[in-house]
Amino acid sequence: MADNAAVLREWYRVHSRDLPWRKTKDPYKVWISEVILQQTRVIQGTPYYHRFLKTFPDVKSLASATVEKVLGVWEGLGYYRRALHLHEAARQVVEQHGGKFPVHYKDLIRLKGIGDYTAAAIASLCGGEAVPAIDGNVRRFLCRLYQLSLNPASASDNQYLKKIAVGFLQHHDPGTLNQALIEFGALQCTPGLPDCQMCPFQAECLACQNGVVELLPVRPGRIKPKTRYFTYILYVWRENGIPFVLIRQRATKDIWAKMYDFPLIESTEGFTSAEYGTKPDSGIPEPEPATVRQWMSETYIHQLTHQRIEARFLMKQLSAAPALVPQGCFKINLMEFRGLAKPRLISRFLDNAGWDLR
């Protein structure tokens, strides 16, 4: 084959973006950037990269932080499990590597939240290891270049793709080559409407020659999002004129693991304020003291990749703090709650209807 690696290096020399995490070979910083960029656009992740490193400049500061603090910095980025894994992996590094962040694939792959791609990226960028870092960009480029209808769920297909990528890493700086492969997929060999006229591989690209660029790589079938109906119950009261609410920390299995929101009734259908309490599964008992007045918010539609949440907020204003706090809930002053990590849905509600709570 023509020297694709050389073509790619030259393309990268000319076209690579000046991204903040490319200025360093510190594996800690590269790790943070790689995790932030998982399933996340550069434009969306960049402010978080700066904020995260400012808050946690090194692995030890991250390891010694509380999980609440880590989640708080991550608030708004999504896929919050990443923040939990980051925290856990930092502790692993302190305990198992004396706080020195590893740069070898075999060590990296053992860390929580670091999979095949991220381990290879850090190992090649920071350790010079010749391991292929195949992300969505690289997969797209290679599948098109060689017209491969690989099954993304097939382990053997992915092994095959790795062998092809390794071919690009021979005799050169593997970190730079991996970066170049990724950048090429991100900027030139884009998912939709790539500008193949401008592509240095135009003559060699099998997908381009055969007019199947748009069909590759093969995408897994998409599942239609399921609708869930949330009715949040907001117990609101005042202490010395300051508004308080009842909140709770979410479980680890469902969406928004370990983040904070309000007591919640989930139903198979939405129900109205009037229906609240009349349906069998509208659980939470009437508080003591009794509700002074209550009203229902408008419906908030929260569209996610795999689910659509229709949420409403039933405000129940109490004359004083509830005598009995439901299991798992606790009282908090509304201002303090603003400082806790919460899903976007809750932030939106607070920004929007927060006035009602005063």
Place this chain on the structure above:
DNA sequence: AAGACGTGGGA
């Protein structure tokens, strides 16, 4: 091995 896990942006 398939499904879950978020968000904001663009077509």
Place this chain on the structure above:
DNA sequence: TTCCCAAGTCT
């Protein structure tokens, strides 16, 4: 409005 995502990992 609705759909498709964007530098994956975990279970």
